Amino acid sequence: MHRRDFLRQANWLAASMAWQQVFAREPARAVQATRAAWLAWQAPPEVFALGVASGDPGPGSVVLWTRLAPKPLQPEGGMPDHPVAVTWFVSRDERGLDVVQSGEVVTDTARAHSVHVEVKGLAGAATYHYGFVAGGVRSPVGRTRTAPMPQQEVPRLRLALASCQHYEQGAYTAHRDIARQDLDVVVFVGDYIYEGPAHHRRRRRAHPIDVEALEFSLPAYRMHHASYKLDPDLRASHAAHPWLMVWDDHEVFNDYDGQSAEDWTPEQFLQVRARAYQAYFEHTPLSPTRAPVAGHSPFHALRPWGRLATFWLLDTRQFRAPQPCHDVVHAPYRGRLLWRCDAAQTAARSLLGSAQEHWLADTLATSQSAWRLIVQTTQLSPGGFGTPWGPLAYADGWDAFPQARERLMRAIAEPRVPDVVVLGGDVHRHVAANLRLRPGDVASPIVASEFVTSSISSQGLSELLTAWMKRSNPDMLHARSDERGYALIDVDPQRVLCEFRATPHPVRADSIFHAQARYEVRRGVPGPQRVLAAHAVNVPASEPPAT
Structure with missing residues (x-):
């Protein structure tokens, strides 16, 4: 299996497990109907009004952040009261064409539809670009940088x-x-x-x-x-x-x-x-x-x-x-x-x-x-x-x-x-x-x-x-x-x-x-x-x- 196919399958498995946790208490037929309806949710164009961010860079790792909030000055941010799937990607270029990692996470009202993805397995002291997609809408693209590896010599x-x-x-x-x-x-x-x-x-x-x-x-x-x-x-x-x-x-x-x-x-x-x-x-x-x-x-x-x-x-x-x-x-x-x-x-x-x-x-x-x-x-x-x-x-x-x-x-x-x-x-x-x-x-x-x-x-x-x-x-x-x-x-x-x-x-x-x-x-x-x-x-x- 090629590395990209393996990553795609692993990401699908992780997302499936997340959805299973969300729907674990519902009957199987209701799960399928509700899941299909929620996956069909279409986001307003301004769903990423709060932008994107990255932080806590580690050796070959970094945390990616966003929050879905089309109406951020309202108590619930203008989001529906149900979980939402968010796709993320990390690429070597700012257009998102040379993707090195990607995946899907589920967020909900309990966390204000915020997203924290800790991406590991990246190169040390390297620059990457990243972004998110939710409800058919793509976020702005951010730039981030990982910390060097522990024994890496760093000039600056x-x-x-x-x-x-x-x-x-x-x-x-x-x-x-x-x-x-x-x-x-x-x-x-x-x-x-x-x-x-x-x-x-x-x-x-x-x-x-x-x-x-x-x-x-x-x-x-x-x-x-x-x-x-x-x-x-x-x-x-x-x-x-x-x-x-x-x-x-x-x-x-x-x-x-x-x-x-x-x-x-x-x-x-x-x-x-x-x-x-x-x-x-x-x-x-x-x-x-x-x-x-x-x-x-x-x-x-x-x-x-x-x-x-x-x-x-x-x-x-x-x-x-x-x-x-x-x-x-x-x-x-x-x-x-x-x-x-x-x-x-x-x-x-x-x-x-x-x-x-x-x-x-x-x-x-x-x-x-x-x-x-x-x-x-x-x-x-x-x-x-x-x-x-x-x-x-x-x-x-x-x-x-x-x-x-x-x-x-x-x-x-x-x-x-x-x-x-x-x-x-x-x-x-x-x-x-x-x-x-x-x-x-x-x-x-x-x-x-x-x-x-x-x-x-x-x-x-x-x-x-x-x-x-x-x-x-x-x-x-x-x-x-x-x-x-x-x-x-x-x-x-x-x-x-x-x-x-x-x-x-x-x-x-x-x-x-x-x-x-x-x-x-x-x-x-x-x-x-x-x-x-x-x-x-x-x-x-x-x-x-x-x-």
Whole structure:
């Protein structure tokens, strides 16, 4: 049997088994009649209005995503209340003629007619194109890329680091810039949606739905995600590159801690969180291994990139301890500041939870990669404000977990884990910083490096407050909050080069991005160093793939 015939027969068998599970409880005659009627369903032309995406690239594998929703701003997306068969394909060309794998899956209302296909057996470090067909309608074609095989030598890894895209606070022009870049992967570090409306003074464009009227129900979260996906620049960014993703708070509720949040009892909030987690998975290209089960998710993960690098994807929300010291100072950026809060120093407090802390320390110590890239949601280096009466610390970040941060630094320093670069977002500013064994102590050795991206659209601090913060924290080598954007990062065996791409706030549809600053980390030398433009490697952007 030829390979293509074998794949066709295997795909038919897999689809048949899926249909059997759907109809297992119905009489045989009813099964045939119902199955025939449902297979005859014809999709509206706009059934793929939310586009296509890929993510969680592994060695020779990738996850393909779409969601059938011809009317995405309705609770059920305008889909019929029955299962639908979706055909998928992966090809070497964007026209879908040189197909290397294909198959059929069944989706239904329980998963909002979303589709997650984990395709394995592909070549490592290879570019592919993919698409879907449902009800006689073909989707746009996306472009994706697999990770290299475990022992594969890789000359370069190029990624975009992005975060914080409040729909109402600016256009997604940064995603248009990302879509045009020649990238291996987009690393998105949280706040994919914002669960609440922007303050009226910060609104730069109208939201497609009335966010203030939404309740924290599963249909509401689904409509919220769908409204973001209707942005053409965000869809283009997804269609152009595979994504690696971690979540932060706004995908659920602002500043939530593990199992608690303001205005909710723990029982109520866990129900809200379960709905938000489900909707998040339904709208993102995550591996099924990271899917939530009974309201909980095995979310943290390792993603190797050949011998060049390994990504640690961390969950900084699901297991974090509650915020201490309720008599907090309200900050101008809607967060909170802690002042003289002894409870924050408690050793048992953790941002990651003890199990994830141990997993991170163990896997860092045994890693053989040239570079170790820790992907988490916020700024790890100190970022408080110094005052004559003691520092003010951000209550929703690592500054409120000083003992947990020191444990992480010891996990890097004591086994002498080299070449660690921490990637973060959340704080709406571009940051390059030293990471020391004892954070904030300039006499302590530098053991790792940090790059934090600004926001796609969300407003940052004033430059006055940012300058105060920078004076208070000498390890913040670069910090600017006045511009929005993302970080373009090149990794090769000898260095990590970070270019902070930026444009003034608010981001407009015609905004132009420039290089705000460039920093590099040299192999074996922790700590970012400023790079002059003449010494930076400038790889030209490529045109986005046809979709």
